[in-house]
Amino acid sequence: MNIELVNVWYRYSRVEDWALRGISISFRSGEVIYIDGPNGSGKTTLLKIASLIYRPLQGSVLVDGNNFWNLDEDSKTLIRRRVMYVHDRPILLRGTVLDNVAYGLHIRGVDRGSAFDTSMSILSVLGIDSLAHTPIQRLSTGQAQLVAIARALAIKPEILFLDEPFSNLDREKRLALISTLNQFRARGMGIVFSSHNADVMELGKHRRVVLGGGTIIDAYEVV
């Protein structure tokens, strides 16, 4: 899968300044990209446009060569099911951890039993399977973040977009998550994330894109 942003501009309603100014960048399966930059540089906006949530005001988003925003609603849904964006402040549904992790599978038509089995295995990989039947009200912010990430991993997206995934995790949990992400990367998943955390180096070879004032000010390979 290849998502290509071509000369993308974006501005939030009732805000005069552009959040993104003429950004061109591509995201591919199997590749790890680390989006770096200070607060307000446009990282979250870029991730939401690349993960097909926000529509750019100018420019185009090409998915495998097709202009995504010109497609019909059904085609858009099918493409969206191949990517996943995880918010920096996790949004969970009412219910238990297992209900949340299985939700993405449910809406893809996976039967309840299989969805729960897959979800349990993901929770187990992340080391939070003991929380499976815990109502989300009882989770800490860090645990909620892991649950949101588990929900994303359960659907095995071709490209996973993570907004500040490590911000509420202690070092042990961070390293466990990085190890899990590396396993999924080895299976061909693309990972795009923003972070302020130094542990990202543990992800190994990746492309670092530095944003500033809504534009790309630097991009290089890190090995």
Place this chain on the structure above:
Amino acid sequence: MSEVFDTIVRSIIVSGIATALASLWSIPLTYLLVLRNRRAMVMEVIIETLVGIPTVLLGLLLYMLLSSSGPLGFLNLLYTPQAMIIGESILITPLIISVSYRSIRDMAKLYHELALSIGADRFQRIRLIIGQSLPGVVAACITGFSRAIGELGIAMMIGGNIRGYTRVMTTAIALEVAKGNFEEAITLGIALLAITISISIAIKLLSRVRIT
């Protein structure tokens, strides 16, 4: 004492039916307003203005409509529980829309993004938003019930406070105070207070929805 009990039960029934009726049109309308998202600000202003409409004004309008010389006089609804139900349901409609609008709008904003990111289709997105906003909607209906049961103007003007027929807690309290029967008025007042406190607790419990 049995008359007091009858009055309490009648209040709950009249307000309960009025709330159910008002919810029947208010909730779908609110979802439509949020999901269509057109002229949202104008709608917000109109609805919030209507929330503050004086009940005596609404009572007067309904009285003029339902009185024998009014355009709906032929229905013979004036001074009946049905008229009170209609009046109260109209009164609480803007309140239910206003309270549920805020809840549904916030939930829609939050969960629409989640639904898109997780790959939900249009129908699944709407279902998700409805499911997640349900506690807020129920809380809005309870707020409406609370307003209806504590309402005096409409109940008095178009209900007429007829003993054993249209007398509800608020009109009974007003009457007992006028007669100097403070003991009965206080009993009814305590009952009304207990009901509204129970409603507040229910709202608190229903509003405890986790959004991390």
